[in-house]
Amino acid sequence: MDSDLLLPRPEGLYCPAGEFFIDPMQPVARAVVTHAHGDHARAGSALYHVARAGAALMHERLGAGSVIHDHDWGERFTLGNTTISLHPSGHILGAAQVRIESRGTVAVVSGDYKRDPDPTCAPFEPVPCDIFVTESTFGLPIYRWPPMHRVVDELLAWLDECAARGVPAVLFCYALGKAQRILAELATRTERTVHLHGAMLRLVEAYREAGVRMLPTQAVSDSARGKDFAGELIMAPPSAAGSPWMRRFAKASTGFASGWMQVRGARRRRGYDRGFVVSDHADWPGLIRSVEDCGAKRIYVTHGDGEALIRHLRELGHDAFPLRSLGGQMPDMRSSEEGD
Amino acid sequence: MRRFAVLFEALDRTSSTTAKRDAMAAYFADAPAEDAAWAVYVLGGGKLKRTATSTELRLALALETGYADWLIDDSYQHVGDLAETIALMLPASPDDIEDTPLHVWMEARLPSLNKLESAERVALLREWWRALPPGQVFLVNKLLTGSLRVGVSQRLVVQALAQWANLPTDLIAHRLSGSWSPGATAFRELAGPERADEHAGERPYPFFLASPLEQEIDSLGDVGDWLAEWKWDGIRAQLMRRADGALLWSRGEERLDGRFPEIEQAAQGLPDGCVVDGEILAWKLDEEHPLPFAALQKRIGKLKPGPKLLADTPVRLMAYDLLELDGQDLRERPLADRRTLLARLIEDRRPTLMLSPAVPSSGWDALTAIRAESRERRTEGLMLKRLDSPYRVGRKRGDWWKWKIDPYTVDAVLLYAQPGHGRRSGLFTDYTFGVWDGDVLVPVAKAYSGLDDGEIGQLDRWIRAHTIERFGPVRSVEPTHVFELAFEAIQASGRHKAGVAVRFPRILRWRTDLAIRDADKLDDLRRLASG
Numbered sequence A: 001m002d003s004d005l006l007l008p009r010p011e012g013l014y015c016p017a018g019e020f021f022i023d024p025m026q027p028v029a030r031a032v033v034t035h036a037h038g039d040h041a042r043a044g045s046a047l048y049h050v051a052r053a054g055a056a057l058m059h060e061r062l063g064a065g066s067v068i069h070d071h072d073w074g075e076r077f078t079l080g081n082t083t084i085s086l087h088p089s090g091h092i093l094g095a096a097q098v099r100i101e102s103r104g105t106v107a108v109v110s111g112d113y114k115r116d117p118d119p120t121c122a123p124f125e126p127v128p129c130d131i132f133v134t135e136s137t138f139g140l141p142i143y144r145w146p147p148m149h150r151v152v153d154e155l156l157a158w159l160d161e162c163a164a165r166g167v168p169a170v171l172f173c174y175a176l177g178k179a180q181r182i183l184a185e186l187a188t189r190t191e192r193t194v195h196l197h198g199a200m201l202r203l204v205e206a207y208r209e210a211g212v213r214m215l216p217t218q219a220v221s222d223s224a225r226g227k228d229f230a231g232e233l234i235m236a237p238p239s240a241a242g243s244p245w246m247r248r249f250a251k252a253s254t255g256f257a258s259g260w261m262q263v264r265g266a267r268r269r270r271g272y273d274r275g276f277v278v279s280d281h282a283d284w285p286g287l288i289r290s291v292e293d294c295g296a297k298r299i300y301v302t303h304g305d306g307e308a309l310i311r312h313l314r315e316l317g318h319d320a321f322p323l324r325s326l327g328g329q330m331p332d333m334r335s336s337e338e339g340d
Numbered sequence B: 001m002r003r004f005a006v007l008f009e010a011l012d013r014t015s016s017t018t019a020k021r022d023a024m025a026a027y028f029a030d031a032p033a034e035d036a037a038w039a040v041y042v043l044g045g046g047k048l049k050r051t052a053t054s055t056e057l058r059l060a061l062a063l064e065t066g067y068a069d070w071l072i073d074d075s076y077q078h079v080g081d082l083a084e085t086i087a088l089m090l091p092a093s094p095d096d097i098e099d100t101p102l103h104v105w106m107e108a109r110l111p112s113l114n115k116l117e118s119a120e121r122v123a124l125l126r127e128w129w130r131a132l133p134p135g136q137v138f139l140v141n142k143l144l145t146g147s148l149r150v151g152v153s154q155r156l157v158v159q160a161l162a163q164w165a166n167l168p169t170d171l172i173a174h175r176l177s178g179s180w181s182p183g184a185t186a187f188r189e190l191a192g193p194e195r196a197d198e199h200a201g202e203r204p205y206p207f208f209l210a211s212p213l214e215q216e217i218d219s220l221g222d223v224g225d226w227l228a229e230w231k232w233d234g235i236r237a238q239l240m241r242r243a244d245g246a247l248l249w250s251r252g253e254e255r256l257d258g259r260f261p262e263i264e265q266a267a268q269g270l271p272d273g274c275v276v277d278g279e280i281l282a283w284k285l286d287e288e289h290p291l292p293f294a295a296l297q298k299r300i301g302k303l304k305p306g307p308k309l310l311a312d313t314p315v316r317l318m319a320y321d322l323l324e325l326d327g328q329d330l331r332e333r334p335l336a337d338r339r340t341l342l343a344r345l346i347e348d349r350r351p352t353l354m355l356s357p358a359v360p361s362s363g364w365d366a367l368t369a370i371r372a373e374s375r376e377r378r379t380e381g382l383m384l385k386r387l388d389s390p391y392r393v394g395r396k397r398g399d400w401w402k403w404k405i406d407p408y409t410v411d412a413v414l415l416y417a418q419p420g421h422g423r424r425s426g427l428f429t430d431y432t433f434g435v436w437d438g439d440v441l442v443p444v445a446k447a448y449s450g451l452d453d454g455e456i457g458q459l460d461r462w463i464r465a466h467t468i469e470r471f472g473p474v475r476s477v478e479p480t481h482v483f484e485l486a487f488e489a490i491q492a493s494g495r496h497k498a499g500v501a502v503r504f505p506r507i508l509r510w511r512t513d514l515a516i517r518d519a520d521k522l523d524d525l526r527r528l529a530s531g
Helices: A052-062 A148-165 A178-187 A198-209 A244-248 A264-270 A284-294 A307-315 B002-012 B017-030 B033-043 B054-065 B069-079 B082-089 B102-115 B118-130 B134-145 B154-165 B169-176 B184-190 B261-268 B293-300 B307-312 B335-349 B364-371 B453-465 B522-530
Strands: A007-009 A012-015 A020-022 A048-051 A068-071 A077-079 A082-088 A096-102 A105-109 A131-134 A169-172 A194-196 A217-219 A233-236 A253-257 A274-276 A298-301 A319-322 B226-232 B235-242 B245-250 B274-282 B315-325 B353-355 B379-386 B400-404 B408-419 B428-437 B440-447 B467-471 B474-477 B482-487 B489-492 B500-503 B506-510
Touching (some): A052 A068, A052 A198, A148 A253, A148 A274, A194 A198, A198 A217, A298 A307, B002 B134, B017 B033, B054 B118, B054 B134, B069 B082, B082 B134, B102 B134, B118 B134, B154 B169, B169 B184, B226 B335, B235 B315, B245 B261, B261 B353, B364 B379, B408 B440, B408 B453, B408 B522, B428 B453, B428 B482, B428 B522, B440 B482, B440 B500, B440 B522, B453 B474, B489 B522, B500 B522
Parallel strands (some): A048 A068, A169 A233, A298 A319, B315 B353
Antiparallel strands (some): A007 A012, A077 A082, B226 B379, B235 B274, B274 B315, B408 B482, B482 B506
């Protein structure tokens, strides 16, 4: 029965009953895509089903000409012999869990999700199901996220400190989701203008158009040559760290906003001055709570091996397995260091 | 400890040496002296005798969280630091917690663990954890399991103290040298005005260290400006004659008292208030050359050598320099003057105290030719010292050069070990060594050979007991042991993290006389590679 609903295949996670793939890594005939991050939304498939809240981002990511069907939260539609609906996962704007119902069995593929409040997207909706596919990016009990207001306190204190020292503050974070969430959280506490790396501009605009309130932003490239960025906040994707782009921020203090910053060694290895623990993934208590909230009989764990989470869930009395135990073959979607 | 926790965070949050120095100086100005003293101690790499085992810490964590042992182990493998793993796994503690000062932790609380049975220790740890904010849980765990490792070198602590006290770094370095013991008075004295009898105590003068010569020899100018001496292969030491006897300090600033009675006895004949810098060598009476270093090693380990060892392996001090005479600090005087006074001082103490002979130097070519005899003379090459040089502090380039014969050598710190194969399987015999890059040790060489079976066994036991982290078969160990490595060539390499690759590295010997801060610097290797 399981393998009728979900079957790992080289192209990605396949639903034989509905003849569609979820977040395929290669072009397929029919795809349901959970969210617009590059490791989930890939161009080239003939037809995409996505959540309406994320449709604009999907167009941005998948390119013009892609055929995209968008759906309201909870709207039921039919694919093959299945009934599908999309439910918010709380990961980023428009990020969805995929509910698949076929012959009385319900599976939920949660995609990437988090349980912490996020002003940029709809909160995670626990969806009752028989089979729950969960991520486990941060599948160890050392990962417990601090409340966001405390992280914002730290960010603001850091900005004050940089201003006092007369140096720029360059905050690295993922360009889609994390950057907008931080801009939105900061907007509740300050009104300053934030300078953005070019890779973030269009994505921030897309959020603004979706009605997300964020701090005013300005492209770094629009600043006059030789502008003094002392005391200013600059946001950039991690790939800009150590690149020639950084030269104009002499003596900058650097920070990285990521769940990985929870571990001191991870921060020291990367060489950032400051680490801010902000993640768009569920922490350990969030993972366990979500498994319990959905009441599933079988849990499948994806991302890395999730070994510790599986073993712990079993000790709590759940039937938990690695997703790959469903059979078939699916490349690991990403290395554990990429998620954040 | 709240204040110290804030300092630790500030140090941990920046890679800027200046920012770290400023943060420490501000702390020294602000903190109560009894706490600041301990901060000096632990930031400089000092640690308490280990008071709780990692097994006890894990047990306490399991009891406190209810997590299974395997989950604690998995988490620890992931974090790589037990102190931090505990801080990350414990339930959040309340914010309004009464603060316990650092010195109370160091002087009373942590040492009190030693007097307890294991189960009581576990119970007390849990009680402490519950009453600590997370940042302090981490710190307390660090303090009771080893050193802090926050990217601060002893040298940087000295600089921060100097900045706070508005005194020269050399003076602070001297005041901290030897076995400085933390306390409020000791801390206040660090900042006190310089006294005339400042150096009359038991503390050694900071050693002046030569740098390896890399440039062409004739670029040093007129050969007549230089003193050439053999680079003897022994233990650098400072012999201090004080009113109540003689003291002998190693370059790692450890007391060698009792180990070399011949030298202490010879020192009795010296006048009170003098300090000689020299090299301890194993050397038989009437022999032309010293015994190899391996012979001397038998003496290093023996706290009270027996008559047979004393007869078979007698030692002497090859005197290089005179730092103090009649209670007067001579370090600013030119080397030529100090040497004249030194020669006069010890001329009646031969051979146990002997003046390091000057190698006659009619010119650089002649010196180059003589240097080729180094091996036959059981020396490592030549030392070149500017005759008008003062006796400086630490490794300052320019006045003193070591002009070693090949191979290249480097003093490096053991960082990783993994089990060997074949005859050595099951023993940790494959080692990775690192040198200082700023205040971080970076791996530069792997070496598999050079130790004898006894040393391998000893090191193997030590590695098992001092593993920090495991990466499959590889273990990282607490940086503690310094080894002299030899290698045939060195070149720049983009493939190696350190940016240099050494060819045929092997262990020359275990430098038990050196502390890790005496290990070489990556910059020295880079210079060799570019030369």
